[in-house]
């Protein structure tokens with residue numbers, strides 16, 4: 586199949602392109618950068634140069650490429666994962682999700698694309714008992730920034746799924762880890778953990794669903810080839826509370842144990858979103874992805890070979 590990837594040069598785009606090529610697909614990669622376009626050509630990928638905020642140039646590029654499928658992986662997230670950096674990036678990230686994403690979708694429709702997949706988020710399921718599934722709505726009552734993002738994402742998901750004459754697939758990914766992510770050994774969170782700047786908040790009851798970036802790419806290719814229109818949660822087998830995964834992550838990095846701070850201190854120092862992620866987040870079930878996409882995620886790498894992990 587001829588597949589156009591928007592966000593092709595980002596953390597998920599890079600392994601996704603490699604997987605698509607390995608499966609024999611013709612890949613078109615959207616980028617704003619002529620230098621990246623050159624590197625993509627050398628990799629065997631057809632580059633399409635356009636900024637997603639330039640709707641006319643984008644339509645021209647997508648119509649020229651004539652893909653059968655579009656995969657949208659756009660973000661404007663920072664390389665660092667702190668309250669400050671996420672707040673600073675929030676406006677542009679929302680704009681790229683809404684306006685950039687809408688432009689890519691319109692360009693795909695203009696080009697007569699059959700199937701459209703887009704990135705979404707697995708870890709904003711409304712709090713409740715057990716794991717969230719594909720029917721679980723996103724948490725519109727969460728902490729302010731999470732609630733605002735959940736509203737944006739809910740609207741975007743609904744718009745895609747209601748678009749006529751297009752097979753829309755939403756991929757709600759868990760927390761990315763692995764090369765090029767915040768949780769790689771050279772990533773920003775690892776750096777914060779080494780500095781003891783990434784604490785357990787309260788009792789550390791927030792449940793995180795993890796996803797290796799290579800598994801994200803493999804699942805995305807499977808959904809592209811044989812997914813059914815609708816939503817898929819793409820996450821690992823073992824959602825874990827912060828009080829379990831964070832000490833194991835620190836030990837795996839040979840870092841000191843993470844500090845623990847009260848909810849009140851976290852609210853004061855880092856705000857309500859830090860409390861949401863640390864104490865309220867709900868894990869996600871991957872049962873549908875396993876059933877329909879034969880998804881087989883690898884075990885979380887730092888839970889395999891640390892003493893903290895073995896004791897948990």
Ligand SMILES: NC(=O)c1ccc[n+]([C@@H]2O[C@H](COP(=O)([O-])OP(=O)(O)OC[C@H]3O[C@@H](n4cnc5c(N)ncnc54)[C@H](OP(=O)(O)O)[C@@H]3O)[C@@H](O)[C@H]2O)c1
Pocket residue numbers: 591592593594595596597598615616617618621635636637638658659660661662663664681685706758759760761765766767768
């Ligand atoms: N579920 C998760 O946990 C999750 C999800 C997403 C991201 N993240 C984290 O966020 C960090 C950064 O994410 P990332 O890799 O997605 O960001 P990134 O490296 O900045 O990549 C963003 C992608 O979007 C494209 N893009 C951005 N603005 C564009 C525009 N105006 N027009 C066209 N293309 C545009 C970029 O293309 P060009 O620059 O080539 O034009 C690039 O391919 C990573 O550490 C990752 O772990 C986590």
